[in-house]
Amino acid sequence: MSSKVNFSFENVLGVYYAGQVVSGTAELITERSKTIRSIYITVNGFVETRWQENVEKAGADGKPVKSLETHTTTQIYYSSDKYVYGQSGGSQLELPKGKYVFPFQTTIPPQAPTSFNGTHGQIKHEVTLTIDRAVRYNNIFKQCFTVILPNDLNAKLALAQPLKRIEEKTFWWGSIFGGNKPMVMDVSTSYSAYVPGQKIHFHVVLDNQSDVQCQDVKVRLFKNVTYRGKSNDQEQLKTTEARIADKHCGEVDKHNKALFDEYLLVPPTTPSTQSEHDPIRVSYTLRFIAKTFRLHGGGDLVVDFPLVIGTVPLLGSADDKGPGQKSQQTNTNGSYRALCKYQTHLFFLQINNLLSTAEPNFQEDVRTEHFESNTYKPRYPVYQFDGKSAEANGGAAKTPVSSLYPKAVDTTPAAPVHYTPNPVSPPGKPIATEIQKTPPYPVQAPAAGAATTAPDSSFEVLGFSIPPGYQPTPTAPTDAAGSIGWK
Known part of the structure; x- marks a missing residue:
């Protein structure tokens, strides 16, 4: 894989109580340059159940017919998105190879339920880093963390x-x-x-x-x-x-x-x-x-x-x-x-x-x-x-596992973290942060407008590198999401 992400939580164990602030960093390491629209981080919590059962129902002829029926439910408790590289619906950007560090932070709702992983369902709290690629499938990286609803x-x-x-x-x-x-x-x-x-x-x-x-x-x-x-x-x-x-x-x-x-x-x-x-x-x-x-x-x-x-x-x-x-x-x-x-x-x-x-x-x-x-x-x-x-x-x-709240004398001061600045964040210009998603999995919405590439630029499409000076045929679509024509 050409890219990987290392998630680090401020709490080393990744354990938080409902109502606390979960924060940390996502370190992205990419081995080659990519053409992308944006990178955004989602912190969310949701519950999902699903199981199947054999049921017997009356058929069209009145005789019993056996079938497999799926029972499911999904409910989102909270979700927050933050663009850390580029912006929603923005133009294409070049992401050079290298290492990038992006911060994330959100407040867990006071009544968020306790994390759970079972046979037929889960209560999941996770951080997701999504690389919105222009003409390829998005790269999605996830990391779970534990939330505990206090029960005194x-x-x-x-x-x-x-x-x-x-x-x-x-x-x-x-x-x-x-x-x-x-x-x-x-x-x-x-x-x-x-x-x-x-x-x-x-x-x-x-x-x-x-x-x-x-x-x-x-x-x-x-x-x-x-x-x-x-x-x-x-x-x-x-x-x-x-x-x-x-x-x-x-x-x-x-x-x-x-x-x-x-x-x-x-x-x-x-x-x-x-x-x-x-x-x-x-x-x-x-x-x-x-x-x-x-x-x-x-x-x-x-x-x-x-x-x-x-x-x-x-x-x-x-x-x-x-x-x-x-x-x-x-x-x-x-x-x-x-x-x-x-x-x-x-x-x-x-x-x-x-x-x-x-x-x-x-x-x-x-x-x-x-x-x-x-x-x-x-x-x-x-x-x-x-x-x-x-x-x-x-x-x-x-x-034994170290405590969630270590003593100050046992804690080594953390080194300062240098975050990667967002190259597309002009002052005074609002950035759209809303994303249309199908719960519980965050899905980037398609770009609102067409993204046009400059004639002298080079960008990666389906594994090929288009040389500088390339001009599409007059009948070819000009948007990045359409098909590609060659002379």
């Missing part, structure tokens, strides 16, 4: 409440031998919400009064993604479930009782979606399973809890030792105490983070699925409550 778990008092439930199950296997006693599972957690890198301490009591052996008590964290799409003006939904964390506690024999005080570590993963109407919604389920033999009938004993994954931990949750270990508070005037706790949240949360937790690292999503050809893996905040980097449950620790 302290904003909802209900998330600080524990999860607790008692479920039981009977099996027909026991009734064969004259007994019908149940298997009872009592489960609880300290809170209803956590952040990546935090331990979900749980308390499980399995009272196996039945004649069925429990092979294993499993605790799993599932990531649920719901995609919205449209086909023939009808909304369709597609839901996937993926296990991102797993814990095996052990077996419990029949007529026995066991207690498990363990924890499940939350890996780097997408925060829960806060809006109910987004085209892509992410939620989580914490599942407790008492595994039994299928032959015994009735299936496994399962307890499911909805769990929220956020970006800011609950106040005081860094010292969590498990259900029942939290400091006991009197029930008198409890709602008033909770209200005061929430009102002073900003102050105490800052102190709590300084004493109990470090600044979060930003690590790649633990999941490996991706939408079509987009292999970019967003980074999400991961907290280190015990001074160690987050690791997979039962796996090896990952190499």
Whole structure:
């Protein structure tokens, strides 16, 4: 390839929160000169979903006919364009070979959704450099970056409440031998919400009064993604479930009782979606399973809890030792105490983070699925409550990633950047910046007027170099977009 672009973000990891300013440089290196109209940089964010399903509909003769139906949706959240070389609809320019550095900058909307890359859709934030070529296909270079919509778990008092439930199950296997006693599972957690890198301490009591052996008590964290799409003006939904964390506690024999005080570590993963109407919604389920033999009938004993994954931990949750270990508070005037706790949240949360937790690292999503050809893996905040980097449950620790906000003493002053000036930016003359695009991919609109080349100029057309002094035949079109005639 004769050209390449290196994108550099002011934030070295390319991670930003919604509402922040994303900025950086695009370094263009071209190995040969080109005839172009302009170069512009687009910073945008959009959501896209697409999947196919086999449907059966009545044909013309009334008989059912199977067909493949595509469900899709696209929504642009923001888009900004800036011409850095030339102008929209301008005349042709010669871009000599060499190295060019162009700046880009835009403000991310405060409610821009968190970056996501899944099987049937993506929430994508990217920077695109487009070289608008006169008589060739445009050269387009793209680079994704991560945007995180803050999800402060302290904003909802209900998330600080524990999860607790008692479920039981009977099996027909026991009734064969004259007994019908149940298997009872009592489960609880300290809170209803956590952040990546935090331990979900749980308390499980399995009272196996039945004649069925429990092979294993499993605790799993599932990531649920719901995609919205449209086909023939009808909304369709597609839901996937993926296990991102797993814990095996052990077996419990029949007529026995066991207690498990363990924890499940939350890996780097997408925060829960806060809006109910987004085209892509992410939620989580914490599942407790008492595994039994299928032959015994009735299936496994399962307890499911909805769990929220956020970006800011609950106040005081860094010292969590498990259900029942939290400091006991009197029930008198409890709602008033909770209200005061929430009102002073900003102050105490800052102190709590300084004493109990470090600044979060930003690590790649633990999941490996991706939408079509987009292999970019967003980074999400991961907290280190015990001074160690987050690791997979039962796996090896990952190499820690530098913080988004490095300390000033550890930061080397950046060298001054010399930007390439725009050769076509006369003072006082407005430059058209609007581009007609087909979302979500930016497409340069055709030139408004014909671009005429001077008789003594040389420019590149379809790989040929037209010599100086060349004159087209009288019947040949004079615009650059038309066909070319030779004498």
